[in-house]
Amino acid sequence: DAGVIQSPRHEVTEMGQEVTLRCKPISGHDYLFWYRQTMMRGLELLIYFNNNVPIDDSGMPEDRFSAKMPNASFSTLKIQPSEPRDSAVYFCASTWGGETQYFGPGTRLLVL
Amino acid sequence: AQKVTQAQTEISVVEKEDVTLDCVYETRDTTYYLFWYKQPPSGELVFLIRRNSFDEQNEISGRYSWNFQKSTSSFNFTITASQVVDSAVYFCALSEADSSYKLIFGSGTRLLVRP
Numbered sequence: 001d002a003g004v005i006q007s008p009r010h011e012v013t014e015m016g017q018e019v020t021l022r023c024k025p026i027s028g029h030d031y032l033f034w035y036r037q038t039m040m041r042g043l044e045l046l047i048y049f050n051n052n053v054p055i056d057d058s059g060m061p062e063d064r065f066s067a068k069m070p071n072a073s074f075s076t077l078k079i080q081p082s083e084p085r086d087s088a089v090y091f092c093a094s095t096w097g098g099e100t101q102y103f104g105p106g107t108r109l110l111v112l
Numbered sequence: 113a114q115k116v117t118q119a120q121t122e123i124s125v126v127e128k129e130d131v132t133l134d135c136v137y138e139t140r141d142t143t144y145y146l147f148w149y150k151q152p153p154s155g156e157l158v159f160l161i162r163r164n165s166f167d168e169q170n171e172i173s174g175r176y177s178w179n180f181q182k183s184t185s186s187f188n189f190t191i192t193a194s195q196v197v198d199s200a201v202y203f204c205a206l207s208e209a210d211s212s213y214k215l216i217f218g219s220g221t222r223l224l225v226r227p
Contacts, residue, residue: 098213103157
């Protein structure tokens, strides 16, 4: 079975540009999580969905960040406008019933 | 408030040594899960183990073993006869039923196994 799929794997952009990260969860999973990993803050939860509905977005840094899950097999995390401090690795994870979360390979974002 | 502490920032051992990674957690929930994830140099997060709060039985999987003790709020991870391929950052994490199973990660322990 395919694991969690994320694209792109690497993204380099300039400050002020819009960035869209994509995630395809494991088929049948009903929870989807977005995490960010930085040296300073470690791994932190940004937002999560249950059955495509956003449940908790308290970890989203600010209004520049938004996330959607239009269907059970696709989610996006958008940053508009991007800033250098958004540079990080962004992970998507999915799980069924809130049990073990399986992570995608991550998107390494660099904002110049 | 929930919290996970991995006090060991970095550990360096010589191949074939045994090594234990410590994890201490805080939670008020009676139903919770504890996890260990491995992050090799390639960057992905690999699930290793999950234990629930009602199962304190220790677990062994090959060279890996886990010691869960509710009395000390600890969930330690031991690698026996370490190998170079074990070099990675290891994260301990907690999720609570009352918090919809969001993962709270520790800061990670970087393990370097030297040949």
